[in-house]
Amino acid sequence: MSKKIQEKLEHKEKLAEKRDRMLRHDFSAERAVFEEVFDQATLMVIYDFLNNGILYELHGVVNAGKEARVYWGKDKDGNDLAVKIYLTTAAEFRKGRLKYIEGDHRFKNVKRDTRSLVFAWAQKEFKNLEQAYNAKVRVPKPIAVKDNVLVMEFIGKGGVNAPSLKEHPPSNAEKVYKLLLTYLHRLYCKADLVHGDLSEYNIMLWKGKPVIIDMAQAVPTSHPMAQFFLNRDIENINRFFVRLGVEVLSTGEIYKRIVG
Ligand SMILES: Nc1ncnc2c1ncn2[C@@H]1O[C@H](COP(=O)(O)OP(=O)(O)OP(=O)(O)O)[C@@H](O)[C@H]1O
Ligand SMILES: [Mg+2]
Known part of the structure; x- marks a missing residue:
């Protein structure tokens, strides 16, 4: 051979x-x-x-x-x-x-x-x-x-795998909500991205903190639909946390803080 x-x-x-x-x-x-x-x-x-x-x-x-x-x-x-x-x-x-x-x-x-x-x-x-x-x-x-x-x-x-927020609503909901708003702000202002499919299904809860997953559909802030996606993401998050009894900011207020 x-x-x-x-x-x-x-x-x-x-x-x-x-x-x-x-x-x-x-x-x-x-x-x-x-x-x-x-x-x-x-x-x-x-x-x-x-x-x-x-x-x-x-x-x-x-x-x-x-x-x-x-x-x-x-x-x-x-x-x-x-x-x-x-x-x-x-x-x-x-x-x-x-x-x-x-x-x-x-x-x-x-x-x-x-x-x-x-x-x-x-x-x-x-x-x-x-x-x-x-x-x-x-x-x-x-x-x-x-x-x-x-x-x-x-x-x-x-x-x-860690549970999603849907499977395991956080006991420290206020803290998780605030962290998510911080992440949304960083995502838009520093990463130049909008998630586009954000909800309790695509956020995992690990060690008491949220982890955002499923990012394939996320688009740059210059995408023609970016503002629409951002508003929808904020609404989804607010809807989930209102049900947990968190005093949420209005969608408009959050949008202004992120984009403005
Ligand atoms: N990095 C990871 N570590 C652990 N588990 C993960 C990770 N990424 C995804 N998963 C698990 O796999 C699931 C599906 O992942 P993902 O949402 O990214 O894919 P998908 O294509 O949107 O699938 P689906 O339609 O089921 O949501 C998540 O809900 C989560 O339970
Ligand atoms: Mg998913």
Whole structure:
């Protein structure tokens, strides 16, 4: 056997070994789902993350939505990671998504086929997380993105994700509300972003504090719909906290403080 072929075989074996080490969860019962999420191209992206040391292990699923799945992973130091995989087969994907990409100057030249849009969507979430994180808005720290796979800080512990505000209304509601208003202000003024889908479903409660997630649809403040989205975000937050008995500021007042 030539040296080259032997090296190739060894490389393949090493890759398989790595994969087996990586897949710590027994996926056999979920075989069909597994194959839908981890198609060949997605597996190659995961291998890349293994080879460059970003990902060490992949455990079970944390949340299975229609368009994305979130998995629990670990890095080589044993830190928890969240691995969000966007399904490139989600037929519904185009619908409703284009308006968040059109009008976003960062994504002017994206191709319009579904696959390119899904990839752009993952890059967009990563960039948004990065801008928010740098502006000191509490979001999962973004770690890496490639194609349809996004790796970020895991909010929770030992594979158990923190609850959303919806699932676990905070006992310190006043404090959480005020923190959220601070984050909204930073998001707009420092990160130059509007979330666009903010509600009790997309805010997690971790160690008594809110963590804003699901940032893919967030748009720059220059987006033609940005002011509309901002008002809707504020209304959603107010509606939730009024029900918890918090004395909220009016939507107009908050809007003025953020934009004015
Ligand atoms: N960084 C994270 N750490 C821990 N859990 C997470 C993280 N990001 C997301 N999750 C979990 O996965 C769920 C779905 O994530 P996200 O909202 O980002 O995706 P989505 O595509 O909007 O899915 P859905 O339609 O189910 O909301 C969250 O509600 C949360 O429970
Ligand atoms: Mg969500």
